[in-house]
Structures are given as structure tokens and as C-alpha cells.
Amino acid sequence: MGNLLIxxxxxxxxxxxxxxxxxxxxxxxxxxxxxxxxEAAQMLMEASxxxxxxxxxxxxxxxxxxxxxINKYVKTYLSWNGIRAQLLITDPELVKEKWKSKEGKEMEVxxxxxxxxxxxxxRTAFGSSYLEGEKIFDINIYKAKIPISDKxxxxxxxxxMKIVKKRDDKxxxxxxxxxxxxxxxxxxxxxxxxxxxxSHSIQDLVDECKTFYFSGQETVNSLLAxxxxxxxxxxxxxxxxxAEVIEVFDTQNSDxxxxxxxxxxxxxxNETLRLYPPVNxxxxxxxxxxxxxxxxxxxxxxxxxxxxxxHHDPDLWGDDVNLFKxxxxxxxxAKATKYNAAAFMPFGLGPRxxxxxxxxxxxxxxxxxxxxxxxxxxxxxxxxHAPAQRLTLKPQHGIQLLFHSLNYDI
Ligand code: HEM
Numbered sequence: 001m002g003n004l005l006i007x008x009x010x011x012x013x014x015x016x017x018x019x020x021x022x023x024x025x026x027x028x029x030x031x032x033x034x035x036x037x038x039e040a041a042q043m044l045m046e047a048s049x050x051x052x053x054x055x056x057x058x059x060x061x062x063x064x065x066x067x068x069x070i071n072k073y074v075k076t077y078l079s080w081n082g083i084r085a086q087l088l089i090t091d092p093e094l095v096k097e098k099w100k101s102k103e104g105k106e107m108e109v110x111x112x113x114x115x116x117x118x119x120x121x122x123r124t125a126f127g128s129s130y131l132e133g134e135k136i137f138d139i140n141i142y143k144a145k146i147p148i149s150d151k152x153x154x155x156x157x158x159x160x161m162k163i164v165k166k167r168d169d170k171x172x173x174x175x176x177x178x179x180x181x182x183x184x185x186x187x188x189x190x191x192x193x194x195x196x197x198x199s200h201s202i203q204d205l206v207d208e209c210k211t212f213y214f215s216g217q218e219t220v221n222s223l224l225a226x227x228x229x230x231x232x233x234x235x236x237x238x239x240x241x242x243a244e245v246i247e248v249f250d251t252q253n254s255d256x257x258x259x260x261x262x263x264x265x266x267x268x269x270n271e272t273l274r275l276y277p278p279v280n281x282x283x284x285x286x287x288x289x290x291x292x293x294x295x296x297x298x299x300x301x302x303x304x305x306x307x308x309x310x311h312h313d314p315d316l317w318g319d320d321v322n323l324f325k326x327x328x329x330x331x332x333x334a335k336a337t338k339y340n341a342a343a344f345m346p347f348g349l350g351p352r353x354x355x356x357x358x359x360x361x362x363x364x365x366x367x368x369x370x371x372x373x374x375x376x377x378x379x380x381x382x383x384x385h386a387p388a389q390r391l392t393l394k395p396q397h398g399i400q401l402l403f404h405s406l407n408y409d410i
Contacts (some may be wrong), residue, residue: 001368001410009249010032012083012300013030013080013083013085015298016078016085016300017030017078017085017302019222019296019301020078020085020087020295020298020301021078023294023295023296025076025077025078025087025295026073026077026078027067027069027073027077027078027080027165028069028073028077028079028080030080031080031081033082034080034082035079035080035081035082035083035084035123036065036079036081037080037081037082039065040065040079043064043065043068043120044064044065044389046064047060047061047062047064048061048386048388048396051231051233051384051386052385052386053385054233054379054385055322056275056322056323056324057278057322058275058276058308058312058387059308059312061386061387061388062280062308062387062388062389062393063280063306063308063309063389065079066088066308066309067307067309069088070088070090070306070309075089075090075091076088076089076090076091076094076271077192079228079304081302082231084302085300085301085302086283086301086302086303086304087295087297087301087302087303087304088304088305088306088309089292089303089304089305090305090306090309090310090313091293091362092316092340092341092342092343093340093342094293094295095305095310095342095345095349096163098102105402105403106316106380106400106401106402107380107400107401107402107403108185108398108399108400109224109225109228109229109399109400109401110221110225110394110395110398112400113220113221113224113225113228113367114217114221115130115286116367117216117217117218117220117221117224118130118137118217120210120216120217120220120363121213121216121217121220122213124182124359125182125183125184125212125213125216126163126182126183126184126209126213127162127163127180127182127184127185127388131213137156137209137210137217138161138215156206157202157206157212160206160209160210161206163184163200164184164188164191165318167179167180167184167185167188168188173178179192181193183212184209187205187208187209188205191204191205212310215354215356216356216359216360216393218227218278218373218392219278219279219356219360219392220278220363220364221392222276222278222392222393222394223269223272223273223276223278223364224364224367224368225394225399226272226275226276226393226395227268227269227272227364227368227393228269228368228377228401229379229395229399229401230271230272230275230276230324230382231268231368231372231377232377232378232401233377235323235325235376235378237264237268237324237326238372238376238377240264241264241265241268241372242266242372242373242376243361243370244261244262244263244265244362245262245265245368245369245372245373246373248261248262248371249373251373254365254366254369254370259362259365259366260355262365262369263330264326264328265365265368265369266361266365267326267327267329268326268368269361269364269365269368270326270328270329270333270336270344271324271325271326271328271329273344273346274311274317274328274344274346275311275312275322275324276387276393277307277308277311277346277393278346278392278393279305279307279346279348279392279393280303280307280308280389280393281304281305281306281308281309282307282309282348283302283303283305284303284305285300285301285302285303286298286299286300286301286302286303287299305342305345305349307345307346308393310342310344310345311344311346312341313343316337316340316343317343347360348370373406374405374406375403375404375405375406376401376403376404376406377401377402377406378401379400379401379402380400380401380402382400382403383399383400384396384397
């Protein structure tokens with residue numbers, strides 16, 4: 001049985017290799033079982049131990065293997081994630097075609113934003129307060145290792161079931177006449193649906209909650225952290241952004257009408273998402289042989305769209321690709337990308353793109369506005385610039401910034 005499996009796997013690998021090779025697609029050589037993982041891990045390890053200057057040329061550090069193979073095999077190449085064949089495409093035409101109060105004190109903002117984003121997603125999606133103790137998913141998924149242990153899986157399962165039970169109890173006691181209109185309420189509703197075939201299992205419900213929490217928290221955490229450090233580095237843009245916030249909201253709380261007027265902040269958010277995309281790539285598996293441009297992609301092949309590679313491509317963005325220039329987005333995303341939708345895709349593309357995009361941008365606008373209303377932010381001398389891919393794009397050594405109160409009476 002074991003031998004048969006090895007034979008099948010080897011044949012599939014050979015088949016995918018020959019099909020792609022016959023179409024002129026090259027890539028790093030396959031090593032049995034490991035594919036290119038060992039080489040990639042080695043490059044990642046070397047890159048992450050090297051110091052980096054405070055520049056936005058992060059691609060060679062965050063994805064050194066992809067960077068080197070893109071240059072060697074000219075943008076589209078076949079690599080091996082273990083035994084999984086992955087076609088990396090960074091040609092936007094191909095991508096589009098397939099998927100139409102701490103005055104003056106130093107603060108580590110990544111952790112601060114972790115608390116904020118956890119609170120926001122906990123309250124809005126699950127109706128429970130993170131800070132008041134409903135730490136449903138209070139697990140550093142990266143540290144907890146993937147796949148997560150049985151013990152952690154059980155902890156998450158139990159906490160989700162606890163809040164589900166609370167909703168159930170409210171309906172049973174008559175305190176509420178439905179399960180709620182937030183994300184959790186909708187899921188619990190589906191779970192209780194009479195039709196056995198359509199209803200979700202408990203495990204589905206728990207899995208949906210985990211995915212939603214992770215998608216909604218880690219990503220915005222990353223966006224806010226990098227946006228704040230960019231504002232701290234580029235004080236001219238910090239001043240412009242603050243002037244806009246004060247003009248729109250003065251020192252008052254933000255409101256939905258004002259949100260639409262925050263053009264400079266929107267440009268800054270877009271430029272942050274371009275240079276520091278929280279999700280650095282999306283992968284799709286070919287279910288049925290399909291034509292992509294001039295290539296014929298066989299079943300089982302995975303197509304890897306490296307968002308970070310597209311966003312750092314000088315052919316798409318110009319020689320100043322690694323400079324922070326929010327003015328690129330002054331006339332909107334379409335103009336900035338020269339109407340090339342796949343050149344900028346921090347939220348993915350097509351029908352399976354991010355469902356939380358507007359939510360994320362609104363959350364980021366509110367948080368940044370509040371910071372700018374109250375503080376000037378500068379980079380602490382202890383900050384070490386080291387972006388690293390840890391599921392999302394994270395600062396390897398945290399983000400240490402200094403906050404000086406503006407003394408507005410808010
Ligand atoms: C800056 C913040 C965010 C970024 C950069 C981001 C990025 C992405 C990307 C790249 C995908 C994959 C799309 C694809 O596979 O083509 C995705 C999917 C998803 N995101 Fe986000 N996201 C963000 C915030 C959020 C928020 C706040 C939520 C929820 C409130 C959310 C919920 C989801 C969900 C549920 C999916 C899966 C969609 C599906 O598979 O159909 N995301 N996101």
C-alpha cells in the first residue's frame with residue numbers, strides 16, 4: 001500500500017512536471033518528498049537572521065526563495081511544496097484571467113493592535129468582549145504550531161460552545177427571540193436549522209468561527225502595525241494625514257459620513273497594503289484542466305499568486321516601487337495600477353476575495369484617525385526593521401514607537 005502511494009505520488013509529480021515543462025515552464029529542481037521546501041527554509045532562515053536597513057524593499061527578506069526564483073526563471077515558475085506542484089504566477093494578466101496614554105513612552109504597537117483588533121472582531125462578530133474576558137481564541141496560532149495540538153483545539157472548541165450555549169439559553173428562557181444578527185448568530189441559526197442535510201455540524205461551526213476570527217483579527221493587526229510605523233517614518237505624511245483628520249472630525253469621534261472624506265488616509269492605507277500586504281499570496285488548486293493564457297494547466301496543479309511579488313514588481317510600479325509614495329493612489333486604485341486589477345490585490349481577486357475588506361478598511365481608518373488626533377508618533381531608537389512572514393506579515397522583533405501627546409482636549 002505504502003509503495004503504491006509512493007508510486008502514484010511520483011507519477012503525478014512527473015506528469016505535472018512534464019506537462020508544465022513542455023510548455024516552457026521551468027523552476028527549481030524537485031527533491032524527493034521535500035520538493036523545494038528544504039532550500040526555501042534555508043533561504044528563509046538566512047534572510048531572517050540578516051539585519052535589514054529601514055527600507056521598504058522587504059520582498060527579498062520576507063520571501064527570499066520566491067524572490068530568487070522569480071528572477072532566475074523570469075516571473076512564472078513551477079516549484080514544489082513537498083509533493084504539491086505549484087505554479088507561481090506574477091503576471092497580472094494571468095492572475096486577472098483566472099480570478100476575474102503613555103506620553104513619550106515607548107510602546108510595542110503590534111501587541112497593542114492585537115488587543116484592539118481582537119476586541120473589535122470579538123464584539124462585532126461574536127457579541128462578546130475580548131477585554132472583559134471572553135478570550136475565545138486567545139492563542140498565538142503561530143507559537144501554538146500548526147497543526148494545533150488536541151489540547152488547544154479542545155480549548156477553542158469549548159470556548160466557542162460556551163458562547164453558543166449562552167445564545168441558546170437566551171432563546172430558551174425567552175430573554176431573546178432569535179440567536180442574534182451578528183456572524184455568530186447567523187451561524188447558530190444555520191446550525192439549528194431543521195433540515196438535517198443543510199445544517200452545519202458542531203465542528204463546522206467551530207471551524208467557521210476560527211477562520212473568521214483569524215481572518216478578521218490577524219490581518220487588520222498587521223495592516224495597522226505597518227501603517228503606524230510608516231507614518232512614524234514618513235512624518236510629512238503623518239502631518240498631512242493629521243491635518244485631514246482634524247479638518248474632517250476636528251477632535252470629535254469619527255462618523256461614517258466623515259470616513260468617506262479621508263482621502264489621504266485611504267491613500268496611506270493602500271500604499272501600506274501594497275508595500276506590506278498582510279496576506280502575501282493566495283493559492284488555488286486546479287480542479288479540472290484549464291487554459292490560462294498560453295498555458296494549459298493540468299488537474300491537481302496548484303496556482304500560487306504571490307501578492308507581495310506583484311506589489312513589489314518594478315515592471316508594474318516603476319523604479320520607485322520600494323518607496324513609500326501614497327500619492328500613487330491619489331486618483332484611486334484603478335489609475336494607480338493603470339487599470340490592471342491584478343497589480344494590487346491585497347484582498348485577493350474574484351468571487352472568493354475577502355469578505356471583510358470594507359470592514360477592515362473602516363476599522364483601520366477609525367484607529368488611525370484616533371491615534372493621529374491624539375499623538376505624534378516617532379520611531380523608537382530600539383526599533384529593528386524586520387518584517388517576516390508568520391502566516392501574516394509580522395514584525396519579527398515587534399514595533400517600538402514613541403507617542404507624544406498633542407494635548408488636545410478629547
Ligand atoms: C487588511 C485586512 C485584510 C486583508 C489584507 C485580507 C485579505 C484576504 C485575502 C487575500 C483573502 C483570500 C482571498 C482569496 O483567496 O482570493 C481573504 C479571505 C477572507 N477574509 Fe480577509 N482580509 C482582511 C480582513 C478581513 C476581515 C476584517 C474579515 C472579517 C471580518 C475577513 C474575512 C475573510 C474571510 C471570511 C475570507 C474567506 C473568503 C472565502 O474564502 O470565501 N478578512 N482575506
